[in-house]
Amino acid sequence: MKTIPAKTIISSVKYPEYWFGNDYNMNIYRGCNHGCIYCDSRSLCYRNPDFDQVVIKQNVLELIEKELSSKRKSGIVGTGSMSDPYNSYEICQKATRKSLELLDLNGFGVGICTKSTLVCRDIDLMKKISAHSPVTVCMTITSSDDDIGRRIEPGAPSSTDRFNALKELSRAGVYCGVLMMPLLTDITDTEKNVRGIVEMAAESGIDFIYPSFGFTMRDGSREYLYQKLDAGFPGVKEKYINLYGDSYECSVPDAKRLARVFERLSDGYKIKYRMKGITAGAFERVRNKQISMFDKRIPDNDIIR
């Protein structure tokens, strides 16, 4: 596998409360082979013209170990913001797995964003980490229909497989949920799709869904999206040009109504969907686990009644 030089891996996050309480961020790989037509990481500002070619950062594990041990305070390390940590190379490289071992050894939590079912391979490590720190797994699912999913995320596992992975994570006690983002105008911005995702997520036993009712476009990612729309969704590009021009943040036209449908349905299933509550849930999971471990250590006759 190709490597690229790296001076540092773990960066601090300014506002952890905006994104699952992540205090730090790390990207072990550069580029991604899931081929999502809307991917923001493809934008020119990230200066990665070979985005589909996945490369790994040189000496990545040594750097992670060194940087973790030099942090003054522990915290949650997020991964998956710029490339999928469970891309197909991870099957052999196991760099994400080894980084979880280092997080566990150094007393850090983890926040994972992925579209891959390979994440289930590391459930054993997630359980170890969650004995001392928060663990949150976000599975991005943007379509309840496998056929549409294949057309907009051609290199990623099907939505059905991703829901099954969530089921496995949830049964193992891992705090997990769906990132329902982005929604694409004229492709996935339907009530049927939103309802489908919430219902399948509820059936999977997840803890939360974090939604967005729109998508982003900027130089580089816009041209790629338009090229793919022309190839697979004739006429949609023209609508995007008229509706959004050069805008970066693009809400789907029916965003407000879809948000109401989503919230009503999620409330019915008691699924968390606000960032504050989702983050609090991850910390609560650790506290409950520690209390139950403590309780098990106290013999019955020692409990003060």
Ligand code: SF4
């Ligand atoms: S999985 Fe994420 S990083 Fe990879 S192509 Fe899709 S949106 Fe981009």
